[in-house]
Amino acid sequence: GDTQIFLLWKSLSQILSRVLGAVKSQTQPRTFSRGVHTVTLIPGDGIGPEISTAVMKIFEAAKVPIQWEERNVTAIKGPGGKWMIPPEAKESMDRSKIGLKGPLKTPIAAGHPSMNLLLRKTFDLYANVRPCVSIEGYKTPYTDVDLVTIRENTEGEYSGIEHVIVDGVVQSIKLITEQASRRIAEYAFEYARNNQRSSVTAVHKANIMRMSDGLFLRKCREVAENYKDVKFTEMYLDTVCLNMVQDPTQFDVLVMPNLYGDILSDLCAGLIGGLGVTPSGNIGANGVAIFESVHGTAPDIAGKDLANPTALLLSAVMMLRHMGLHADAKKIETACYDTIRDKKVLTKDLGGNSKCSEFTTEICRRVQDMD
Amino acid sequence: RYGGRHTVTLIPGDGIGPELLNHVRELFRFSCVPLDFEVVNINSSITSEDDINNAITAIRRNGVALKGNLETNHTLPPSHKSRNNVLRYTGLDLYANVMRCQSLPGVQTRHKNIDIIIIRENTEGEYSSLEHESVPGVVESLKIITRNNSLRIADYAFQLAREKGRRRVTAVHKANIMKLADGLFLQCCREVASGYPDIAFDSMIVDNTTMQLVSKPHQFDVMVMPNLYGNVVSNVCAGLVGGPGLVPGANYGHNYAVFETATRNTGKSIAGRNIANPTAMLLASCLMLDHLKLHDYASMIRNAVFATMNESLLHTPDIGGQGTTSEMVQSVMRNIKSIIFRMLFII
Numbered sequence: 001g002d003t004q005i006f007l008l009w010k011s012l013s014q015i016l017s018r019v020l021g022a023v024k025s026q027t028q029p030r031t032f033s034r035g036v037h038t039v040t041l042i043p044g045d046g047i048g049p050e051i052s053t054a055v056m057k058i059f060e061a062a063k064v065p066i067q068w069e070e071r072n073v074t075a076i077k078g079p080g081g082k083w084m085i086p087p088e089a090k091e092s093m094d095r096s097k098i099g100l101k102g103p104l105k106t107p108i109a110a111g112h113p114s115m116n117l118l119l120r121k122t123f124d125l126y127a128n129v130r131p132c133v134s135i136e137g138y139k140t141p142y143t144d145v146d147l148v149t150i151r152e153n154t155e156g157e158y159s160g161i162e163h164v165i166v167d168g169v170v171q172s173i174k175l176i177t178e179q180a181s182r183r184i185a186e187y188a189f190e191y192a193r194n195n196q197r198s199s200v201t202a203v204h205k206a207n208i209m210r211m212s213d214g215l216f217l218r219k220c221r222e223v224a225e226n227y228k229d230v231k232f233t234e235m236y237l238d239t240v241c242l243n244m245v246q247d248p249t250q251f252d253v254l255v256m257p258n259l260y261g262d263i264l265s266d267l268c269a270g271l272i273g274g275l276g277v278t279p280s281g282n283i284g285a286n287g288v289a290i291f292e293s294v295h296g297t298a299p300d301i302a303g304k305d306l307a308n309p310t311a312l313l314l315s316a317v318m319m320l321r322h323m324g325l326h327a328d329a330k331k332i333e334t335a336c337y338d339t340i341r342d343k344k345v346l347t348k349d350l351g352g353n354s355k356c357s358e359f360t361t362e363i364c365r366r367v368q369d370m371d
Numbered sequence: 372r373y374g375g376r377h378t379v380t381l382i383p384g385d386g387i388g389p390e391l392l393n394h395v396r397e398l399f400r401f402s403c404v405p406l407d408f409e410v411v412n413i414n415s416s417i418t419s420e421d422d423i424n425n426a427i428t429a430i431r432r433n434g435v436a437l438k439g440n441l442e443t444n445h446t447l448p449p450s451h452k453s454r455n456n457v458l459r460y461t462g463l464d465l466y467a468n469v470m471r472c473q474s475l476p477g478v479q480t481r482h483k484n485i486d487i488i489i490i491r492e493n494t495e496g497e498y499s500s501l502e503h504e505s506v507p508g509v510v511e512s513l514k515i516i517t518r519n520n521s522l523r524i525a526d527y528a529f530q531l532a533r534e535k536g537r538r539r540v541t542a543v544h545k546a547n548i549m550k551l552a553d554g555l556f557l558q559c560c561r562e563v564a565s566g567y568p569d570i571a572f573d574s575m576i577v578d579n580t581t582m583q584l585v586s587k588p589h590q591f592d593v594m595v596m597p598n599l600y601g602n603v604v605s606n607v608c609a610g611l612v613g614g615p616g617l618v619p620g621a622n623y624g625h626n627y628a629v630f631e632t633a634t635r636n637t638g639k640s641i642a643g644r645n646i647a648n649p650t651a652m653l654l655a656s657c658l659m660l661d662h663l664k665l666h667d668y669a670s671m672i673r674n675a676v677f678a679t680m681n682e683s684l685l686h687t688p689d690i691g692g693q694g695t696t697s698e699m700v701q702s703v704m705r706n707i708k709s710i711i712f713r714m715l716f717i718i
Contacts, residue, residue: 158548171514172513210502241603242634245610246614263603
């Protein structure tokens with residue numbers, strides 16, 4: 001009776017998820033093997049435009065089959081008074097599905113939410129992915145770092161739901177849902193599989209937040225069952241932090257809810273040299289993916305040809321890999337790493353005194369030499 | 372204190388707790404410390420509430436406790452709260468968790484000469500254990516920040532900074548996102564800071580803080596923060612100075628104090644193998660002796676531990692050595708003997 005119904009339901013849902021899995025190709029690398037592909041480019045503010053130009057130059061030198069569609073994102077008020085991104089930007093992204101974005105300035109008291117938040121909500125960017133790889137030639141106390149942080153980006157501690165209970169007592173709500181937890185876990189395992197990573201570690205504090213992190217952990221465990229080829233482990237957030245600063249080489253792919261992801265992804269960026277050299281990608285529903293540099297707009301050096309385009313360039317390389325253009329990605333990445341390792345043409349933040357344009361030209365030269 | 376001797380509650384806990392605390396007892400006996408331990412055996416296998424209440428009563432009676440970590444079985448239902456937390460705040464209001472992360476010259480680390488004091492609010496924030504499933508598949512967890520507790524911990528931080536001759540207090544927060552909760556915490560810190568014009572005050576967002584800690588840790592002096600960020604930052608800092616085996620921790624309330632290792636690890640995998648690093652627990656016992664105003668004993672044992680770590684270089688495996696726990700403790704005892712002989716010589 002009941003058992004039969006349960007088993008029937010279970011097999012139906014398995015069939016359904018397999019069918020949906022085949023349709024949901026957003027996590028599979030898409031092979032863009034022919035033709036020119038459109039990418040929405042959002043240069044951003046401050047040093048954004050100059051580093052975007054640098055990336056475009058390098059891509060041109062490497063003859064990457066990409067056509068850039070530049071768009072601006074400034075918050076505008078739509079019908080009904082709701083803040084939104086300009087319709088041209090949304091239309092371009094919906095069509096191209098792939099975006100590359102420079103830093104956007106966060107206005108204080110501008111009356112509208114941050115642009116990053118708007119973009120996240122518009123495209124349901126649920127996964128923030130940061131590969132952290134030690135850069136040979138840019139020395140930090142940590143060598144051989146090679147890990148990826150995958151952060152749930154829509155809920156958790158950042159729901160923005162806060163109340164004043166009584167005067168002097170504030171409550172902030174952390175929201176964890178089954179759906180979002182499963183979705184991020186699935187993305188993490190798919191990523192691990194598609195990028196030949198051997199293990200996924202769920203980071204949590206279920207000893208303290210028994211129900212919320214407990215739910216997150218359960219979903220990770222469930223998804224792990226379908227990916228027996230990838231090793232699954234669990235670790236407390238504090239243990240991860242403790243071990244990360246002693247021996248980061250023990251970590252591979254890390255998946256976690258929003259706040260822990262925010263902290264850990266920045267911690268890991270610090271290990272390899274900071275936000276100026278760390279790439280980042282945001283994966284959304286419906287196949288949209290936006291890659292971005294996560295450093296600030298650096299208004300003090302904007303327009304002076306002093307900026308370091310490495311972060312945006314490595315994010316663009318990540319984008320190429322997402323699109324399946326692995327050869328182009330490897331070429332540009334190697335040229336960038338070689339330039340940094342050589343130490344002859346480096347921007348100020350990397351320890352040199354070359355201009356952004358000189359750094360860019362050097363990478364272009366190496367790219368062209370490779371052909 | 373009775374008859375010239377103090378009594379302190381001892382909670383062995385799980386994992387490496389029992390063996391390390393046995394070494395503490397051994398060392399205290401050897402050094403003739405005028406202190407008796409009242410052992411309260413609670414561990415993760417005991418499930419009754421009475422045992423926990425007895426432990427709390429024992430700590431209240433003695434005022435001071437030294438404890439190992441209690442493991443939390445998080446597969447049990449949420450009503451089964453973390454035992455460590457129950458001890459910490461439910462009964463005893465141990466509102467300040469204090470940890471001093473100091474580099475030991477004899478220990479190999481990537482960063483040298485770190486000396487950061489971390490003060491973590493120990494009773495509220497994300498550890499309020501208030502969770503519910505409002506709709507199936509949707510869980511809400513409440514983080515509570517109150518003005519009273521924020522003012523209290525900020526005041527503790529500034530008082531301690533002043534007492535120890537420190538120059539700057541940094542508040543760690545995420546008020547750009549959690550505007551009301553962390554905003555309140557930050558505001559309270561600022562209010563308290565204005566009453567301490569001799570001490571500089573600044574603030575930093577928690578994700579930037581961790582990034583700065585692994586690249587430029589020397590910019591930090593004293594740090595104060597709510598519960599969860601305290602957990603993260605203290606573990607990062609412990610890792611920076613050499614790991615969980617080295618750093619002692621203290622939990623202070625108005626009336627009670629409980630001492631333990633700073634990163635609160637049970638060390639399950641190394642229990643019973645005589646390889647655990649006793650440094651953190653030994654230094655925690657010294658913090659306890661200082662609290663009891665037995666400063667001479669505290670200094671003697673602390674200096675002996677430092678001599679073992681920095682001069683004899685007898686290290687356990689967690690910091691790259693080959694020594695066993697007992698070898699290290701023996702070395703500390705030898706150093707205590709030579710400290711005493713040196714003192715006698717001077718007299």
